[in-house]
Structures are given as structure tokens and as C-alpha cells.
Amino acid sequence: MQQTATSKPALSTQLQAHLELADPITWVAAIAMVFCGALASSQGTPGFDPTNLNHLLLAGLAALMCGPFGTGFSQSINDYYDRDLDAINDPARPIPSGRVSLAAARANWMVLGLGTMLIGLFLARYSLWIPIFALLSLILSVLYSMPPIKLKQNFWFGPPAVGVGYILLTWLVGHLLFGQLTWPSLILALINSALAAGLLFLNDIKSVEGDRQLGLKSLTVALGVRQTLVVAYTIIDLCLVAMLVLALWGGYLWAAGFVALALLAPIPFQIRLFRDPTHTNFKYFLLVNNPFVLLLELFSAFIVGGYFG
Template sequence: MKGASGTTSLWKLRLQLMKPVTWIPLIWGVLCGAAASGSFTWTPANVAAAMACMVMSGPLLAGYTQTINDYYDREIDAINEPYRPIPSGAISLNQARAQILLLLLAGLAVAYGLDLWAGHDRPVLLLLALGGSLVSYVYSAPPLKLKQNGWLGNYALGASYIALPWWAGQALFGQLTWTTALLTLAYSLAGLGIAVVNDFKSVEGDRALGLQSLPVVFGVERASWISAGMIDLFQLAMVGVLIAIGQHLAAVLLILLVVPQITFQDIWLLRDPVAFDVKYQASAQPFLVLGMLVTALAIGHSSLVTLS
């Protein structure tokens, strides 16, 4: 993801703008939504549809999100990360605009195709794709630029990475209910904590340009505690939900997956989040996403999936 000046390949530069590492949570979110639907079966047609939904959520719409974010953050990145493709001058603004439009249209086309495949009376997936794309735009672009507000911007990011792909996977194979929609929005508050981790490396540029990220507002140390607290608190809230719906084994498994996250928070996040942000995310996030799958499977086996 670094070293844009080290290559002249346009396709490598375009891929750097799309940040493939960020596709993983969305691909996983689709898997969780399919599990939560309670209706997914391992038929070739279902697997192909799930993979198409993952492509829509990850490479296409997450790629769109990352590219448009870099496009509007080029002044900040010139301070924080001047090696990125746009501030380094390795890719032109017109090329970036073309990439944004192509990824958006391709993502919306796949969403509409999936609605046709699923036989939806309403184009649920297309509406989700349009809504997510709009959130991505207002997150990055003026005049709203949600990322200027640490709380609102990070929650929008967390919900986009947890709730939206989950909804897409569940709507594709089953029924997206208000109950599970609200639960995933609550789960997205843990995603807010993860989003804060991405802000530590950008403190200097955010402060210079007046962006009110949580590390800028509260300081790096306090923001690291806020991040850890959000991640842990709302996963433990899901433990309470699992107990309430009678999924006790899943609740125990989720607790066991939260414990190593707390351990890595102590080792990396709370000691020096600026220096160790990548190490922390690499070590702790696998346990968070496994916890999402445990929760999704439990919901899929509970009566929640049948509620409207």
C-alpha cells in the first residue's frame, strides 16, 4: 500500500488507490449476513451469488470508497502520506475521477443483477449499494465531509464496514429484518473503535487542516482508550444479546474472542497507537471478525431472523 513512487504501472497505482486490504472486512460482512439469514445453502448458484456480492462490496464499492477518499484527501495526504498515488503525482486527477465513476457504476450494476437473481420485489441490494455509496461520498467530500467530525465520521465508517455488507448478504439469501438491522448498527459501534485506529497516523495533517478526529480532539492517549473501550464494550453488549436469545455457547465463544483483543490492546494500542497501529490491527482484528461470524451464525439459528 506504500511506495507509489516506486512503480510506473498504472494498474498497480489504481490498485493502490483501491486498497485491497480494506476489502476483507466487507467480504467477511457478506459472509456473516449470509450466515445470519438462516437460509444459505452450499449450492453452486448460492456460492456464485455470494461471491458476486463480495465483489460488489469489496473490490467495487469499497474500492470506490477508498479512491474517492484519497481524491478528496489529497491535501491531507500530501502532509501525512506524500507517497500515495495522487499526492505523489503518480496518477492524475482525471484518471482518479474515471476510476471513481467506473467502480461506482460497476458496483451498482452488480447489485441490480443480484436483485434480479434473488427475485426481489424491491431492489433491496441496489438501494443498499446506493445508500452506502452516498455515505461514502458525504464521508469524504465537502461540504458535509463527515470525517471532519470524529464521532460521526468514524461511526459512518464503522457501519459501512460492518452493517452494510451484513445487510447485503442477509437480504440476498433471506429477509433483512429491523431487528437484525438494529443489532448490526449497534455492533457497528465496535467498528467505530476500529475506525479511530486509522486516525492515529493522520494526526499531524488532520490538525493542520482543522479535521476534528478523535486523536486531534482528545489527544492520542485518550483516543486510544476510547477506541479500545468502544471495541470491547459493544462486543460485550452482543454477548448480552446472545444470552437473551438463548445462544449461550455463542456468547461464551464471543467472550473468548474478546479476551485476546483486550490483550493486544494492552500490548500495542494503549502503549503507542501511532507506532503500533498496523501491528495492533493485524493481531486483534481477526478475533473481532471471527466474533462477528459467531454472532451471525447464532442469529441465523435463533428466532430473531424470523422477526420483522
């Protein structure tokens, strides 16, 4: 039945649209980084014990702050300020499709931002850095999406901002919940943050037409699709090489072997995407590459935390 101009969408439709604004698929990386940071804090006392229910609940609360609330906030506010771009690149998104009004979209990211800070303040009892990092992540999200600064307009600032907000800060939150920050944990967090920036450069190829029309200076607009792929591949592979060197330096030969596999396995899909940069080949590359990345993050956190002697 066709909806009239004055009728409102059904409640279930509105709830689904609000959930889409927060983009649940993007929560996965932040949630994983919280647990990686917790694992990297060590298994001693203080430290994270994955068999301890209280520890799991505490890490889960931090994951709720960084994932559904914090990352959801960044996605929601980005949709709000990118509604004209989405009308070109993805008109089925909640705002350009008319399923969510502008007032409702504003309420969405305001609630998510408030939830992020409330949990951050609660977790301040474990480290005063946690609410500071929560606030910093919200500020980065605003600067990334809101004019006139809009960091995403320039490729030198946009992807690194996402790497810091989604990966670095969430890893540090997970670690600081259970112990003092260590250099090995910080180095891993930085490598994974750079890796995320490389993957985000890849993501630019999907929206190049809309970026050109609206004057966004993405890497793909500045250099072209294939040159963007070369830059992204280089950043990703350099991060993996850094992990390989650290694994060999630490004497973890099995981990070094896995990193080498993570370097080699995606190469055929990198070549395929370079030759034919379509959305389908982009998805194939991510399907092969991202599971390796996630496993590497987990293994490295276990190693730094002392779980593998």
C-alpha cells in the same frame, strides 16, 4: 532509470497505482459482511446454503459489488479529496506521488461507482432494497470525502458513516439476497457497525499530524491520542459485552466463552498501546484483536442462521 517529465509510467505501474487507489485490504471487511449476512438469513428455504454453488456465486457477486467496487469507490474518492492530507501523512500514495493524475483518479472512482450500481440493479430481482443500499453506500462515501460536507472532518459523523457503509449495509445486502430481514440479524449488523466505528476511532491516531495541519476535527485532534484510545476501547468492549449477553441469553455457552476470550486477550496490547501509542504497537493490537472480531462475526451469523442448534 529516471523518468522524464513528459514520459508516462509503465502500464503495469499505472495499473498497480489504480489498484492502490481502491485499497484492496479494505475490501475484506465488506466481503466478510456480505457472507455473514447471507449466513444469518437462515439455512432453510428461503435461506443461504453454503454448499450450493449457485448460492455461493450469488453471494460472491454481492461481495464483488460491496468489496472491490463499493469499498474501492469509497477508498478511491477519499484518496482524490485527501490528496493534500496524504501529501503530509503518506506521500507515497498514488496521487501525491504522481503515479496517477487527477483525471485518471477521477476516472477510477467513477468506474468503480458505476460498477457498484450496475451489479446492484442486477441484484434488484432478489430485493429492491439492494440497489437502494448500493446507492446509499455511494452517497455516504461522497459525503464522507467531498467538501463542503466532508463527514470525516468531524468525529461525530465520520466513523459512524463508515460503520454504516462498510458493515451495516453490506450485512443487510447479504441477508436480503436469501430471505426477509430478521431482528436478530439486524441487531448483530448494528453491533458490528458500532464495533467498526470504534476501530476507526483507533485508526485516527495514525494521521493526527496531518489532521491538525489541515483542520480536520478527528477525535484524536479534539481529545488527544490517549483519550481517543479510551473512547475506542470503550466502544469496542461494549460491543463485545453486548455479544456476550446475547450469547448467554441464547444459551450458547461456548460462544459466550469465545466472546469472553475476545474481550480478555487484547487487554495487554490495549495497555501497551496506551502507554506507548506508536504505529508498531497499533499494528500489534490490530493483529490480536481483528481475528477475534472476524471470528465472532462469523460465529454469530452461523448462530442466527440456525446452523448451530
